[in-house]
Amino acid sequence: MLLKSIHHSLDELICLLDQVSDHDYTKSCEALSNATIGEHTRYILEMFKCLENGYDSGILNYDYREGNNQIQTETEFAKQCIVEIKMGLKSENKTLYLEKVINGLGIRIQSSYYRELLYNLENGMHHQALIKIAILQFENMAVNEI
Template structure:
């Protein structure tokens, strides 16, 4: 199961690379679309932050999703974001043979303060993948509002979305 999850994540990260290869820096950094006025770069950075929290906390069994790095270079530099994705993919592949027969403590803020719950490595990685897809959908909305047409098949759609509706951006 872990191999399938990591393969799925890497597929979605490859979609991000395809997106980054297809847009220019002005589009990547454009924060003119309401109501949140966030850029594609800020959404890419945010999804990478989520994965970084997992990687950073795994060895100590204390993943804190509120301890994001928020490295603005990833929000403003396409090549840095791509390099970070490649590093992340390599790290994720190293987890395929890792022992995962234990619970991992994951801390997040649910809106009323921090709470720590138990996950497995597979469940936190599946959560991170769904989180990325959610932000990819927002990126699709931003591109639409900027009148930028691209085709990255399935980008921003949950795999359970009916195929007739899952066209990509």
């Protein structure tokens, strides 16, 4: 059910990206502190990519996101990344260790792949809701209820 929900959420994002030009994708939205749809999309996708990159080693650090500018400026590239993320989702749960540096001290907390998938799904839904706010500034765009 979790993987199905993630696929559904990412498919909704693809449908949205199918409707937006690269110009609108990179247009600042005042209601979102001048963030863009592309910036929110990049955040969603890079969180999933971090999780995928940490799966084999079992060590995950979301601070090591790539910061790929192409994801936030080109809708076609972002859609390609979504397809790759969907294909890379694993069905087998396993123990992961979430790393974080807080106040100069490194900590490591035990988690699991499914727990982090759920976190990424919830995080993605939050950012997709923010994207919906940005979409409201454009006419003739259909957005599913998030």
